Amino acid sequence: MDYVEFTPKSRELFERARKVLPGGVSYVIRYVDPYPFYVVKAKGCRLWDVDGNEYIDFWMAHGAVVTGHGYEPVINAVREQLEYGLHMGWCNEWEIKWAEAVCRWFDADMVRPTNSGTEANMYAVRLARAYTGKEKVGKFEGGWHGGYDGLHKAVTYPYDKPASLGLTEGALKYIITLPYNDLDGVRKRIKGEDVACIIIEPVLGAGGCIPADKEFLKGLRELCDDMGILLIFDEVITGFRFYKGAQHYYGVKPDLTTLGKAVGGQFFPGAGAFCGREDIMELLDHIKRPNFWERAFHGGTYVGNALTMRAGCTLITELEKNADKFYPYMDQLGERFRKGLEDVFSSYGFEAYVTGVGSMIGIHFTREKPVDGITSERTKDVEMCNKFFRHMLNNKVVYVSALKPHLFISVAHTEKEIDTFVSLTEEFVKRNVKEKK
Ligand SMILES: Cc1ncc(COP(=O)(O)O)c(C=O)c1O
Missing domain, CATH: 3.40.640.10 (Type I PLP-dependent aspartate aminotransferase-like (Major domain))
Incomplete structure (x- = not known):
């Protein structure tokens, strides 16, 4: 099912928002094409929108939330x-x-x-x-x-x-x-x-x-x-x-x-x-x-x-x-996440790189491994970025932003959410694979 099919109330809210908020949003980074979803509740690593959809959240309130929503x-x-x-x-x-x-x-x-x-x-x-x-x-x-x-x-x-x-x-x-x-x-x-x-x-x-x-x-x-x-x-x-x-x-x-x-x-x-x-x-x-x-x-x-x-x-x-518990836990989830994604990309010869450390993960649809701002941008496949974002959104998995995927995990995430993201990535890669140049 496509995002626009399961978010009719969000579409209506966005029409109202556009009249009073420039671009319909309070912060451009929260915009989702063609309109954002409107969150009514957040708990742990999950979000619920006005249409009753439940999302897995890898944005975690701009990375601010380390121990989970509603801690x-x-x-x-x-x-x-x-x-x-x-x-x-x-x-x-x-x-x-x-x-x-x-x-x-x-x-x-x-x-x-x-x-x-x-x-x-x-x-x-x-x-x-x-x-x-x-x-x-x-x-x-x-x-x-x-x-x-x-x-x-x-x-x-x-x-x-x-x-x-x-x-x-x-x-x-x-x-x-x-x-x-x-x-x-x-x-x-x-x-x-x-x-x-x-x-x-x-x-x-x-x-x-x-x-x-x-x-x-x-x-x-x-x-x-x-x-x-x-x-x-x-x-x-x-x-x-x-x-x-x-x-x-x-x-x-x-x-x-x-x-x-x-x-x-x-x-x-x-x-x-x-x-x-x-x-x-x-x-x-x-x-x-x-x-x-x-x-x-x-x-x-x-x-x-x-x-x-x-x-x-x-x-x-x-x-x-809780330092002894929280940090090794998030690090280990982060490792699992990065390795899972890397394995998918490399096993299909898919043009993408994974960066990050600890609870921070970056995904790059580039032809070169990013080591700085320029290498993360100059060969970016913008169309692929947008397609990947939409694929995740259609599956109710969210992160920010389409063109700069940087994801955050929290103490409230589990292997289940990580593995969901990785297997959705594999589904996407299978459909979109092209040979690495
Ligand atoms: C590294 C870094 N510095 C500064 C800021 C600005 O913080 P604020 O949005 O609270 O003004 C941000 C926000 O995302 C950030 O990521």
Whole structure:
């Protein structure tokens, strides 16, 4: 059965949505051709739409949900908090408990909460400029750090096109775009430049779930040290998908870490943070620096609200308690997933690659193995991407996006969902196989 046959109510809702939401959506990434399905319930790794369809979810709320939709310990904590107040606009003990938990998890000295991953990156870049007295920022091709002007470049291929309308030359001229997994390339592009910080996703997320090479990250760390550049890890996705973040997995310590998604308990807005060394973070300290012109500003109406802080603190505590169980479990599911897909592609000689690590999986209909943003894009078979997406959708298995399949698993997934995806892939491949060139 085709998607449009089992989603009539979603079609009607989309007609209404188009009149009041540009493009009918709140975020373009959630659009599904020819209209999105409207979710009424999410539990574990499953979603239900307005038409009563049940889907297997491999998007997991932008990768934010690590322990499954409706994860009880967090939901129960928040239920209790509802009685006391959510956003009081004053200090509350939960922000301290949350900050202690984040600092423990990342072995950081200090942290500040933000309202989103975008904001976390915006403030981290500001802080890096304040600390170093330098202005330029290095970011990687295909890297996504949110919609902040100062990092909104070389996001979508081809990277020489403006990533959005409305960006000023003034903002863009301070961004140096860098090649992922290519230390010599990075060296060449920053030579002679006045660089305050280099920001990197240790695993390119939206750029295709492509892990950095360990040696590359180590080299980047050394390069930053040599040149007085702050190294920022954007761990908005990876922060809680690895035990203690990608920095622990790779054994490379950034100067600052930016966070989002799960740091706020995985279901709640106001989910973001930046953390790191005291000598950098103290630039925000109004007691040590009473004059506003001698410190960096950060703040916001909803930052540190009791709801998000309690949710985030509860989740991190649960992750700490269950680390021995959760992380090996997700890793093993991820391995099964990647191997299953690779076996299907290779046994049929099908032109596709699988990337990822841990609970993150990237699927690439390319002629070359992706190691960076460019190789994940330049030989992409767009028609195949769309066909594959539709095949999964018709079988009520969902991920984001058609052209950039990056999938996330959670503690709530089981081998059953993984094996369903793999066997649906085999069905697809059998039908669409063509010889590898
Ligand atoms: C790596 C990374 N950084 C930053 C962001 C932006 O976070 P937010 O959407 O919370 O602003 C995202 C969001 O997907 C992300 O994946």
